[in-house]
Amino acid sequence: MESVDPAEVGKKKNFATLKAEIIDTGLCTRCGGCVGVCPDDALEIGDVLGDSLPQQKGDCNDCGLCHTACSGGEVIFPQLNEQVFGQQPKNMLLGQYENIFVGHASEGGVRSQGASGGVVTAVLCHLLATGEVDGAIVLGMDEAEPWKSEVRIARTPAEVQAAAQSKYSLSPVNTIFRELDDLPGRFAYVGLPCQVHSLRKLQAAGHPAACKITHVIGSYCGTILQFDAVRSFLRNNGVRDIEQITDLQYRAGEWPGQMQVTLKSGEVIALKKFYANYLIPFFMVDRCKLCTDLANEFADIACGDAWAPVYEERGLGWSLVMGRTKKGAALLESMAAQGKLSLNPLEEESAVSMHSHMLDFKKRGAFLRMERRQKRGLPVPEYGFKPNDIPRERRIFEAVLGSIFWLCSLGVSRWLVEHFPVKITGQLFEQARLAWKRLTRTTKRKGLGHTSFTVVDNKRDKS
Ligand SMILES: Cc1cc2nc3c(=O)[nH]c(=O)nc-3n(C[C@H](O)[C@H](O)[C@H](O)COP(=O)(O)OP(=O)(O)OC[C@H]3O[C@@H](n4cnc5c(N)ncnc54)[C@H](O)[C@@H]3O)c2cc1C
Structure with missing residues (x-):
């Protein structure tokens, strides 16, 4: 690993300076962008069930792309607003939007399997079914090691559905850009705000893989957790070996769902989502405390939970859905008109109040x-x-x-x-x-x- 002359910090754009300026100072969001765009495949995510930080494994050619992809240091909101929407938002808390709804996927199975109302899954399935995209970048669980999340390209609605639900442990999704390099076609993408920041910065720079992403679906994100949260939850229940896990779900069952771990022995350990939230203050990733984007402000469509007593009492699954770009807003309206989504308009004030x-x-x-x-x-x-x-x-x-x-x-x-x-x-x-x-x-x-x-x-x- 090259060491950095302090005088070079902020000037030379290579991984050594990215490490000194962003990673070593605690600013890395773990979006995975730097790893995904490195043309020499010189970077990797180290300790995936630990700090999940990018590290160097090969020679760096000083191309500077890792800095372009980085969402940890500079994410200039006014510039991104201009780039994505051609204007600045009227509501700085929510960001730019065209329409806001509370709703859910019309198909019962998609709704009940979703983290909230299954809207993200329904939109991705629709885009694949209509041929508007050739694949959808989703985060599922690894089959061989079911305690780990795995970013992949879904080609069928069934593959999208298999990746439904929120994964609350660190998952550097943008490492997938590496795979997009060699693939023809257009892609939909679902990501957290920091991941979308990296994607939008790369699109602004005309990065070929990022420009293949035509539809950006963003999930709200309060905080993400270190994987140690899962370990702690398990140890609390007398399980010390994560390899005993055959299935891990963060939002299993009816909305708002429960954290649920199934073990090789057949035992199922579960805790209601609102109770499992106790893990947040203990295992929240520090960098999330410096993030200023809850509502995924630069997505085409942003989705969160519709946290309001009136919906929480009804159960079943409710999403807060925002069409941000004109394309995203039109897609939501068209899906509602075709009966694929059930959507009720929501006032801006209520959208703020819910969160x-x-x-x-x-x-x-x-x-x-x-x-x-x-x-x-x-x-x-x-x-x-x-x-x-x-x-x-x-x-x-x-x-x-x-x-x-x-x-x-x-x-x-x-x-x-x-x-x-x-x-x-x-x-x-x-x-x-x-x-x-x-x-x-x-x-x-x-x-x-x-x-x-x-x-x-x-x-x-x-x-
Ligand atoms: C870490 C995290 C924190 C969140 N915090 C909040 C919050 O504070 N308030 C709130 O209202 N909502 C929050 N959400 C969003 C919420 O949990 C739902 O994801 C969202 O409402 C969409 O629900 P859905 O039923 O439409 O999604 P689904 O149909 O279940 O689809 C979810 C999609 O998200 C993708 N995904 C899951 N986990 C991740 C991840 N870690 N990174 C990238 N993609 C992922 C999956 O590939 C899947 O396609 C958070 C989500 C995550 C992952």
Whole structure:
């Protein structure tokens, strides 16, 4: 591995500088883009069930493509908005959109197998069935090692359906660009916000593999977890060997689903999704705390859970669906007209309200956490915008939240949570979350809807 002369950092564009600027400083999102575009196949994801960070395995020719693909450092939202939509969004919390719905796949099986309402799967199946794309990039589970996720190109609706549901452990999806290089045709793609950032940056640069992707379906993303979350959950249930797993699902069964592990012995270990959320503060990937995109703002179509009591009480599976580009919006309307999707229009205000806590976490909290990093002399991502005024109450709230995250990240806390009955932890966590939500409704949301944002020219600010 080449070592970096500090004077070269920020100048020479090769993997050594990417490592020094992004990976070693904790800014890597693990989107997998750098590995996927390396023309010399010189990069790989190391320790896939651990940190999942890119590492060098061969000679680097200094082409700089890994920097272009990187979503960890510079993702300039105003530029991406111009590139994807030709305009800036009116609502900075949700991003640009043409239409918003609550709905689900019409086909019962697709809906019930989906993480939310099965809309992502239904859209991908439709695109394949109509021949609009030749393949769909999806994240399924590895057949041979069913505890690992596996990115692949689905060629049939059945293959798309087999990859339904959310996988909450680190999965560097954009490594797949490597395979697209040699394949003819057009492709649909489903990815998290950071993965879509990398894809859009590559499309802006005219990267051939990225330009084969004609339809970008994005899932909302609050945070992603380290695989250690699964290990901890299993150990808590007396299982120490992940090779005992024959099936791992993060959202099995009826919406909102449950974390469910089936073992070779036939035993099934399961925990309701809202209870399994107890794993989040302990195993959240640190970089997610600096991400400012919950709603996959640069996708053609973005989908999340329709978190509102009125839908949660009904069960069955409900998605919040946004047609962002004109193409995405028209596709949703056409599928609804053909009876493939059941969609009801949703007001912008309700879309914000369904996710107000996570929007706040991303649109104000992330900037406060960046401020803190900067005070400690650490680099932060550049997004090209920032919120103007963040009230004092929100800053105090962030300090409390930061302390909780810090406490949970300690080895001793992880050990304790692993040795406490998981069902009780889950219940306590859920009760605490609901109480916290009620208590902080005013503090957290205060001014959220009225938060204004300023475009920041980082290049000029730096000079
Ligand atoms: C890590 C993660 C965090 C999320 N956080 C939130 C949140 O905070 N709030 C919210 O409302 N929604 C969140 N979601 C989205 C939600 O869980 C559903 O994925 C979304 O609502 C789509 O549901 P669906 O039934 O239409 O998808 P499905 O029809 O089940 O299809 C899901 C598709 O997503 C792909 N996929 C699954 N996991 C990943 C992954 N890790 N990376 C890339 N592609 C993947 C699969 O290939 C599949 O095609 C998150 C999803 C993930 C993966």
